[in-house]
Structures are given as C-alpha cells and as structure tokens.
Amino acid sequence: MATSLFHDSLTVRTQSHDYPIIITEDATSKDSSMAKQVAPYIKGCQVLIVTNDTVAPLYLQALEDELAEQFTVKVCVLPDGEQYKNQTSIDQIYDALMAEHFNRDVTLIALGGGVVGDMTGFAAASFMRGVNFIQIPTTLLSQVDSSVGGKTGINHAQGKNMIGAFWQPQMVLADMSTLKTLPARELSAGVAEIIKYALIMDEAFLTWLEENLTAMMALDLAVLGEAVKRCCQYKADVVAQDERESGVRALLNFGHTFGHVIETHQGYGNWLHGEAVAAGMMQAAKLSQKIGWLTLDEVERIERVLMLGNLPTKPPAIDVQTALDLMGHDKKVKHGQIRLILLKSIGSAVVTNDFDNDLLLEVLSQHSA
Amino acid sequence: MATSLFHDSLTVRTQSHDYPIIITEDATSKDSSMAKQVAPYIKGCQVLIVTNDTVAPLYLQALEDELAEQFTVKVCVLPDGEQYKNQTSIDQIYDALMAEHFNRDVTLIALGGGVVGDMTGFAAASFMRGVNFIQIPTTLLSQVDSSVGGKTGINHAQGKNMIGAFWQPQMVLADMSTLKTLPARELSAGVAEIIKYALIMDEAFLTWLEENLTAMMALDLAVLGEAVKRCCQYKADVVAQDERESGVRALLNFGHTFGHVIETHQGYGNWLHGEAVAAGMMQAAKLSQKIGWLTLDEVERIERVLMLGNLPTKPPAIDVQTALDLMGHDKKVKHGQIRLILLKSIGSAVVTNDFDNDLLLEVLSQHSA
Structure with a gap:
C-alpha cells in the first residue's frame, strides 16, 4: 500500500539559495508526518507556526505537538480570508514574535493557503530584516502558485499585493492529502x-x-x-x-x-x-x-x-x-x-x-x- | 572660490548593484544643486520625495521645484523624530504612492536624517516588492551611518529596528553644507x-x-x-x-x-x-x-x-x-x-x-x- 503513494520532489534554484519542494500524499499519516518532513529544514530552536482559523482545527495540533518535542514552538492563528491579508495581520505576527522574544534564528512555518503563505513570507522577510520560513501549502492554488517564486506580501486598501518582498522559503511541503478537506x-x-x-x-x-x-x-x-x-x-x-x-x-x-x-x-x-x-x-x-x-x-x-x-x-x-x-x-x-x-x-x-x-x-x- | 569646495565620491559594491556616494559641500548652490546631482540616477518619470517637517522648510522647495521640470514629483512630509519611525509613517508613504497611482518605476528620495532614510528605504523595499530609492542624508549621523549598508526599517513598540529589509539605494548625496543647519x-x-x-x-x-x-x-x-x-x-x-x-x-x-x-x-x-x-x-x-x-x-x-x-x-x-x-x-x-x-x-x-x-x-x- 505504502509503495503506491505519490512522493516526488524538485529543487528550485534562486539567487539567494536553492530549496526543495516535496510533493507527497501521506504527510497526515504518522510515519511521515508534516513535522518529520519539515524538521530537517529548521535551523535554530525557535518556531512560529502561522495558520488560520479554518486550517488550524485540521492540521495544527499534530504539527505543533510533534515539533514541540524538538523546538520551542509558538502559534499565531489569523482569521481566514483574503480580506485579512493586510497590515493588521502582519502586525499580529510581529507581536507574536516579539512576545516570545524570538530572534534572528526563528523559523516561521506557513500552514495554510496562499494568503497565509504570502503574509508569513512577508513577515519573515521583514522581521529583523529577514528570517527563515517554510511553507506547508494546504490548498491546490498555493501548492502550484505560491510554492515557487518568492513573492510575498499583503494588500493595500487601494490595490492587491501592493506591499511585499521577494523572499524565498527554506523548503515547501505540498501534501496532496490536505486537498481532501478543501472546499x-x-x-x-x-x-x-x-x-x-x-x-x-x-x-x-x-x-x-x-x-x-x-x-x-x-x-x-x-x-x-x-x-x-x-x-x-x-x-x-x-x-x-x-x-x-x-x-x-x-x-x-x-x-x-x-x-x-x-x-x-x-x-x-x-x-x-x-x-x-x-x-x-x-x-x-x-x-x-x-x-x-x-x-x-x-x-x-x-x-x-x-x-x-x-x-x-x-x-x-x-x-x-x-x-x-x-x-x-x-x-x-x-x-x-x-x-x-x-x-x-x-x-x-x-x-x-x-x-x-x-x-x-x-x-x-x-x-x- | 569654487575650486576650493570639497567634492569627492566613492563607489559602494553590493550583491544587487553598485552605487555612488557623492560627498560635496555645495549642493545648496544653484550650479550644482541637489536636483542636478540626483537627476541622473532617477530611472522613471515618477518621484516621491519623503522628508520631515524640520527638514522640509530648509531644502524641500528647491529640490521639488527643480525636479518637477523633468519628473512627476510628489511629496510626503512626516513628523520629525525617532518616535515616528513606525508602521503609521510607512503607511503614510504607501498611501501617498497609491494616491498618485505610482508604479514600479517610481523613485523614492529620502531627504532628511537616518529616520527618514530608514523609513523611506523600507517603503521602497516593500512597495510593489521593491522600487528604487535615493538618499540625501542631511545629518552627520546619517551621512556616515545610513549611506552604506542597505539597512532599512522601523521600530516595533517592543524593540528598535525590529521590522525592516536590506535594500540598497541607487545613489547617496551627502552634502556637507546641510550640516550648517544641524542642531x-x-x-x-x-x-x-x-x-x-x-x-x-x-x-x-x-x-x-x-x-x-x-x-x-x-x-x-x-x-x-x-x-x-x-x-x-x-x-x-x-x-x-x-x-x-x-x-x-x-x-x-x-x-x-x-x-x-x-x-x-x-x-x-x-x-x-x-x-x-x-x-x-x-x-x-x-x-x-x-x-x-x-x-x-x-x-x-x-x-x-x-x-x-x-x-x-x-x-x-x-x-x-x-x-x-x-x-x-x-x-x-x-x-x-x-x-x-x-x-x-x-x-x-x-x-x-x-x-x-x-x-x-x-x-x-x-x-x-
């Protein structure tokens, strides 16, 4: 059974560094959990998981608990929706990082769709002038679109994606099994x-x-x-x-x-x-x-x-x-x-x-x- | 008389590009005005000058008027002081850019001290994921400190310079004569x-x-x-x-x-x-x-x-x-x-x-x- 599961990867080359996209369909199972797949790409001992209130009930607890065995893990749960892709949400991420005294060694993990990925990436790009981040895209759109390219950012009241940065993740984990819960x-x-x-x-x-x-x-x-x-x-x-x-x-x-x-x-x-x-x-x-x-x-x-x-x-x-x-x-x-x-x-x-x-x-x- | 004026320059090499620092003591005179010195480094036709309410009365009008002969020039005047080096001021810069429908071709000019330079640089780094900017530092501190290195950013309520980016200017004009008005x-x-x-x-x-x-x-x-x-x-x-x-x-x-x-x-x-x-x-x-x-x-x-x-x-x-x-x-x-x-x-x-x-x-x- 396990041999028939889809598992593949590719390497993305960027000006700053190369990183892998791992495409799998079994990261919600215990043997090859999300945590096990991303842990090797976490450099320091501090982790902030950023997610939203739709995705959190589905995948957060398992990821948080398992990473907490190795790292200091904190969570920032944002409201779900493109209308929250704004400075207020970015400020919530900054506040969570500051409240924990997290420093340049922190790794941010984006657990969610493109909105979570874009905001987490921009927060990573701008916190202390740039820290590491990892993407776990849980929507098909973000798996194909946000996994590559390093575009991060938020909307301005007068225009979409007007504020942002180019910032590359350390790795991307695209788990097809998350699509089972996708509307x-x-x-x-x-x-x-x-x-x-x-x-x-x-x-x-x-x-x-x-x-x-x-x-x-x-x-x-x-x-x-x-x-x-x-x-x-x-x-x-x-x-x-x-x-x-x-x-x-x-x-x-x-x-x-x-x-x-x-x-x-x-x-x-x-x-x-x-x-x-x-x-x-x-x-x-x-x-x-x-x-x-x-x-x-x-x-x-x-x-x-x-x-x-x-x-x-x-x-x-x-x-x-x-x-x-x-x-x-x-x-x-x-x-x-x-x-x-x-x-x-x-x-x-x-x-x-x-x-x-x-x-x-x-x-x-x-x-x- | 003119031959005795100090005028020198150096080139700063960075990962993204090289840029000049021009050090002069005559950029408030008409023949070699600030506008004449920075104009060759403005790529598009849109310019936003960012300054503060202390520096504006001293140097803004001449710079704005002369640049307006060649470019579409708008101005964003922020309140003076480290206590305004925050997200609210960055939002004012974004709003000014959006109100003018300025796009990726815009050049931001920071006219002022380190606070103006840091904020303008961060706004340039994050507007549309990065646009050009030029620094005209008007304090001794910013002439020696902010002219080189590409550090841009703002303060968080819980810590200084916690939010920012590395972003390099297109050129720096350090005019010693601005020090005559410095407290x-x-x-x-x-x-x-x-x-x-x-x-x-x-x-x-x-x-x-x-x-x-x-x-x-x-x-x-x-x-x-x-x-x-x-x-x-x-x-x-x-x-x-x-x-x-x-x-x-x-x-x-x-x-x-x-x-x-x-x-x-x-x-x-x-x-x-x-x-x-x-x-x-x-x-x-x-x-x-x-x-x-x-x-x-x-x-x-x-x-x-x-x-x-x-x-x-x-x-x-x-x-x-x-x-x-x-x-x-x-x-x-x-x-x-x-x-x-x-x-x-x-x-x-x-x-x-x-x-x-x-x-x-x-x-x-x-x-x-």
Whole structure:
C-alpha cells in the first residue's frame, strides 16, 4: 500500500539559495508526518507556526505537538480570508514574535493557503530584516502558485499585493492529502492556475489536462501530485530566468490583470483568486481572438477546459470605465499604457500593449449579468 | 572660490548593484544643486520625495521645484523624530504612492536624517516588492551611518529596528553644507559614529580625530567631508565582506547593544541615537578594560575624545535587571546568551560572549545619576 503513494520532489534554484519542494500524499499519516518532513529544514530552536482559523482545527495540533518535542514552538492563528491579508495581520505576527522574544534564528512555518503563505513570507522577510520560513501549502492554488517564486506580501486598501518582498522559503511541503478537506470551490480555484500554465507554456499539457481533469476533480491524489509537480517545474524554470519579474516572469500573470479588476471591484474574498483568474483568462483569450491571434475554436477549447474545472468563464458586471481605472492601479502598467498578457497561440503568451483599445473596451463590456 | 569646495565620491559594491556616494559641500548652490546631482540616477518619470517637517522648510522647495521640470514629483512630509519611525509613517508613504497611482518605476528620495532614510528605504523595499530609492542624508549621523549598508526599517513598540529589509539605494548625496543647519546635539551624535569607526577599525584614525575634531565641531566642511568619506569607505569595506551581517559586519554595532537599552528605556527620541551609542561605547570600553583587554589609559583616551565631541560618557540610571531584560530583545542575542562587541585594543573589536557576567553587571550598575 505504502509503495503506491505519490512522493516526488524538485529543487528550485534562486539567487539567494536553492530549496526543495516535496510533493507527497501521506504527510497526515504518522510515519511521515508534516513535522518529520519539515524538521530537517529548521535551523535554530525557535518556531512560529502561522495558520488560520479554518486550517488550524485540521492540521495544527499534530504539527505543533510533534515539533514541540524538538523546538520551542509558538502559534499565531489569523482569521481566514483574503480580506485579512493586510497590515493588521502582519502586525499580529510581529507581536507574536516579539512576545516570545524570538530572534534572528526563528523559523516561521506557513500552514495554510496562499494568503497565509504570502503574509508569513512577508513577515519573515521583514522581521529583523529577514528570517527563515517554510511553507506547508494546504490548498491546490498555493501548492502550484505560491510554492515557487518568492513573492510575498499583503494588500493595500487601494490595490492587491501592493506591499511585499521577494523572499524565498527554506523548503515547501505540498501534501496532496490536505486537498481532501478543501472546499470544492477552492479546488477549482487551484485548477484555474494549473490551466494557466498549459495556456501560456505548453499545449501538450492542456491535452493532458483534458484527459485528467475529471480524475483531479474526483481527488485522485496521484494525478493531482503530478499536476502540481509539473506546474512547480514550469514556474521554477521561468523564475530561474527572471526572479524579479523584469521580463519573462510577467507571463505568469496571464489573466491576472483582468482578474485583479474583478477581485478589487467585488471586494477581496468574494470571488476567489483562482475564480477571478479563470474569468480573466477568458477575457484575455477573447481579446487575443479579436486581435486575430487565437481562433474561435481555441477560445471555445479554453472555455470547455475551464468549465471542466467548474470555473466561471465570465466576469461579473463591472462598468467599463471602472474596470479601466482599476487596471490603472495594476503593477503591470508601464508608463501609463495598459500592457496585457495575451496568447499568440495556446501554449505561447506575450506581454503587449500593441492592440486596438476599442477591442479591449469590447471585451470589458461583456459580462455575465 | 569654487575650486576650493570639497567634492569627492566613492563607489559602494553590493550583491544587487553598485552605487555612488557623492560627498560635496555645495549642493545648496544653484550650479550644482541637489536636483542636478540626483537627476541622473532617477530611472522613471515618477518621484516621491519623503522628508520631515524640520527638514522640509530648509531644502524641500528647491529640490521639488527643480525636479518637477523633468519628473512627476510628489511629496510626503512626516513628523520629525525617532518616535515616528513606525508602521503609521510607512503607511503614510504607501498611501501617498497609491494616491498618485505610482508604479514600479517610481523613485523614492529620502531627504532628511537616518529616520527618514530608514523609513523611506523600507517603503521602497516593500512597495510593489521593491522600487528604487535615493538618499540625501542631511545629518552627520546619517551621512556616515545610513549611506552604506542597505539597512532599512522601523521600530516595533517592543524593540528598535525590529521590522525592516536590506535594500540598497541607487545613489547617496551627502552634502556637507546641510550640516550648517544641524542642531549642535545632532552634530555630536554624528561624531559618535565617526569615533566608533576609529575605535573598532583604525587607531590612526583616532589620532586624526584627536587632531581634527575641534575643526569638525566648528563646521569646517572640508574636514567633515573627509571624515564622512573615510567612514563610508570603512563601512563599505565591511559590508562588501558581509552584506547580511552573518559575521564581521556585526562589529559595526559596537556600543549599540548598550545604546539600545538606553534608547528603549528612555523612550525613543529622548536620547539621540548617537548619544546613546556614545554612552554605550564607554560601557563597552569599560567592560573591555575589566576583562583586561584595554588599559585604564585607553579608556580615558576614549572618554576624552567623546567629550571633545560634546558627547555623554555615562548612561542614565537604569536598573540592572531592566537593562538585562532589554538586552534580551536585542538582535545581537544568540541562543539566549548575551553577546557583546568589545575592544581587544583600540582599532580592534570582537563579538564575544566569553566574559564573566559579574563584570557586565558591574558596568551596568554604573551610571550618571
């Protein structure tokens, strides 16, 4: 039985250091527990586990108890939700670190989804000008998206991810068995990012997804593990070329400029990030088709695979001028012109501002309501 | 006349990039204004000048007006003082950046002392995960101390400089003529850091200071410029070896562990940082003498040069246990043992925890009141 469990790993190379992503489906079992897998990567004797009130009841106690046999372990439980990805939560982490007199040797462990990972990473980047951290992503989205790249941060009231740092973890443990407790909407949100990699980088992977997405949605952990590994490898390759996003890394934001408009307009936390990205990718695909790069058939193929992942393919009703204004706050804007990531074909993306603005307005005026 | 003005520069090499420190005494004149000197180092078209309400009336208008001929320039004026070196001020900088829709191309300019520089640097490090910044230090302390090393950050209610990042400026403009408007206490505070370099690195520089300190205190700008350049070069050499302070860079904190106790106990802003470091260096020198490394004559020589700089040589009355507790929050603590930077001789410092704790208690029990 044990031999059939999925267990794989890859190494991510960054400017500061290399680190492993361990992908497994058995870290909630005792023999190869989360604690056993992360302990070798904890350098000092101090550990602060940061999690949220949804994940804590599921995995915190076992991790905390087992690590406490070796380390001084403290816990900071934050409220769950993108709307808490802000300075107040960061201050709670700082306060927990200061209350324990923790110092530069502390290791922060992010136990949770992307929000917990982003905030814990930024707290690690900024506490005493930088301490170690480890990620245990418990959502599909964070397993494929936040495990690689070192982007950490929080939202500003006027814009998403406006405050942050590039800061790399010491290791990432992606345990597929945590997906068993993940709400269906959040599983889909992760699938959106997985589809993104196929669309921007590899048409063959899109074919693989068309064949395997049903098994993934039915929680076949080995298939999920394979998808996570492929996406982490795609992203690691891109980030190795361009850690600080001056070039090719920007392509990973495919669907995100449109998606940010949806998230900001609806208020953080109402649309899941992955849902907004899914609808945003459809908008980007439609604009790519209007420009003449994609065929209508290809746009429909993208729509079908998103629907296979139970994902929204249309944005909510947002006034066109409002959408343009919100795009103006997006980090992908250069010198006041809106630059977007569009598809030349399936598997090939470009950053461009070379399109007729009227076509963008057409796309922005199409919505679900 | 113009040929006699001090003008010199050095290049600081860091892991991310090299940058120049330009040391001048004429940047308040029109021909070689601050704006003219910094403009070549501004990459995009957006500039946010961050300053405080003491420095703004002196230098802001000229800098702002002249830069506005070339760039979109906005200003963020913070209240003056170490007690405002906190998250609230950082939030004001973020808000100013967001209100202007500034993006990744923005350059932040820190116009002011170390507090303005540290906060502006941290805001630059964390806005959109890192944007460019330029320093125009207007105090002697910040010219010698904050110009090199990339340390940026803010205080936490429970400890100084607990939140921050390593982030390097694009250039530093140290204009000696700004020292003409500097209060006498702040000039002395800068002298304390200058003396520090002599004590930890170069006995010959201490002799130079004994000969030149009177001219410096009388605002001989060329002599001040020479002292600033020497200190920046000492620090640049150390930082090049050890940017993230895993080794030799820690020596630059000579006097700072004791000094932090004074600053924290008295409340930020009541003792100037340099004053606290001066008294702290005397405590470190006395402990070095009790251990048997310095002679009493050498301790008295250090005391004399500090007095030449009008600096305090004794800490205020602080209960010994309180002082020890406050030391426990200092970043120089490793594995719970107090590690201090002490002098083996004048010009040679070491980080050590190899001393009799009773000697430390003796030093901590000696104070001015």
